[in-house]
Amino acid sequence: MRNRQKVNDQMRIVVASGKGGTGKTLVTANLAFVLSQKMAITLEDCDVEEPNLHLYFPSSGKETVVTITVPGIDESACTLCGKCGEACRYGAITALSDRVLIFPDLCHSCGGCALACPALAIEEVERPIGMIKVSFPLPGLKLISGRLNEGEVQTVAVIREVRTRSEDDPLVIADAPPGTSCPLVETLEGCNYCLLVTEPTPFGLHDLALAAEVVQVMGVPAGIVINKNDGNDGDIVDFAKTHSLPVLMSIPLDREIARVHNNGDLVCLKFPEWRERFAALAHCLLGEYAGGGA
Amino acid sequence: MKIAIPSRGTSPDSAPDDRFGRAPFFAVIDTESGEFSTIENAAADASGGVGPQAVGLLSRLNIKVVIAGRIGGNALVALKEAGIEVVEQEMNGTVRGICESYSSSLK
Numbered sequence: 001m002r003n004r005q006k007v008n009d010q011m012r013i014v015v016a017s018g019k020g021g022t023g024k025t026l027v028t029a030n031l032a033f034v035l036s037q038k039m040a041i042t043l044e045d046c047d048v049e050e051p052n053l054h055l056y057f058p059s060s061g062k063e064t065v066v067t068i069t070v071p072g073i074d075e076s077a078c079t080l081c082g083k084c085g086e087a088c089r090y091g092a093i094t095a096l097s098d099r100v101l102i103f104p105d106l107c108h109s110c111g112g113c114a115l116a117c118p119a120l121a122i123e124e125v126e127r128p129i130g131m132i133k134v135s136f137p138l139p140g141l142k143l144i145s146g147r148l149n150e151g152e153v154q155t156v157a158v159i160r161e162v163r164t165r166s167e168d169d170p171l172v173i174a175d176a177p178p179g180t181s182c183p184l185v186e187t188l189e190g191c192n193y194c195l196l197v198t199e200p201t202p203f204g205l206h207d208l209a210l211a212a213e214v215v216q217v218m219g220v221p222a223g224i225v226i227n228k229n230d231g232n233d234g235d236i237v238d239f240a241k242t243h244s245l246p247v248l249m250s251i252p253l254d255r256e257i258a259r260v261h262n263n264g265d266l267v268c269l270k271f272p273e274w275r276e277r278f279a280a281l282a283h284c285l286l287g288e289y290a291g292g293g294a
Numbered sequence: 295m296k297i298a299i300p301s302r303g304t305s306p307d308s309a310p311d312d313r314f315g316r317a318p319f320f321a322v323i324d325t326e327s328g329e330f331s332t333i334e335n336a337a338a339d340a341s342g343g344v345g346p347q348a349v350g351l352l353s354r355l356n357i358k359v360v361i362a363g364r365i366g367g368n369a370l371v372a373l374k375e376a377g378i379e380v381v382e383q384e385m386n387g388t389v390r391g392i393c394e395s396y397s398s399s400l401k
Contacts, residue, residue: 082351088347089341090343091368094346094347095350096376101346101372103346106342106368
């Protein structure tokens with residue numbers, strides 16, 4: 001399960017950013033739309049702390065609950081020896097003088113406490129932490145949205161569940177969560193290409209550099225999309241050059257684009273020239289794949 | 295009654311540690327017998343959740359009162375569940391001094 005090397009012949013493209021609010025969803029939604037006009041594609045919303053792709057592709061669908069396992073104590077068997085607490089590096093379980101105290105929201109479901117318990121007093125209890133929804137909003141489009149319940153920390157567990165629902169699909173576009181930690185890594189694992197969406201601000205550049213380092217360490221080929229480009233993109237372009245990352249698209253800082261997108265509409269449906277540009281981006285990413293080559 | 299004070303060292307004259315879960319030691323004093331001992335806080339350097347682990351340790355030693363400077367949210371929950379009284383105060387001087395002021399405040 002953990003070993004997520006390439007799944008079959010799946011083509012997986014991840015749209016990531018490091019910084020939040022750069023326009024991952026704008027790029028993902030429009031890219032997915034133009035692709036869905038030509039072939040069957042699967043869209044994953046791996047930004048499970050704040051999923052929003054469904055706003056662009058509203059549809060009813062099948063929902064399933066994501067659960068994780070947390071320890072439960074068989075008090076008749078527990079000897080209060082404290083071994084469970086010593087084994088837990090997250091402090092999620094601790095033996096008091098008269099009973100065992102569990103902090104479910106600190107638990108990482110590793111099962112270490114159950115292995116450490118000499119009295120076999122720990123059982124696994126299911127706990128819901130989120131939801132997965134699978135829908136088919138357009139003929140060529142399957143949308144898998146993950147949602148982590150408020151206050152929960154196990155983002156990766158929900159992303160993993162999203163990914164199990166696309167395992168047999170040939171072409172996947174994934175909207176990654178912002179940031180550069182475990183949730184991004186879980187989304188990126190085994191992917192063919194990563195689109196890094198950034199904006200020409202010092203914050204955009206800073207977080208782009210962090211995200212670029214992650215994809216480099218993971219050995220994922222990547223390219224850059226500059227969004228909200230007001231023309232001051234020199235630093236981003238320089239960064240792209242020194243890191244041999246191609247700039248595949250530039251989207252201007254444009255009130256009309258922002259208005260359409262913020263209305264929950266697809267820019268490529270409102271503006272034919274953007275449909276062409278996203279189609280060109282898709283062709284660039286999928287080249288041979290889209291041409292039906294290998 | 296046994297009380298515990300987060301401590302930087304193993305002597306009664308050690309400085310108290312302002313933190314609870316990440317203190318390297320706990321000074322344990324029996325207010326009736328005056329007996330002093332220290333225990334090592336094995337979880338002090340763990341990545342997280344150190345507060346509840348420390349509470350487990352103190353609870354199993356039958357500690358009734360904890361005097362500390364800063365106590366985290368999970369540790370407070372665990373202390374309450376364990377029925378351990380919490381005294382939050384400025385941590386100055388030595389653990390012996392803190393213990394003596396606490397004992398005299400009970401009289």
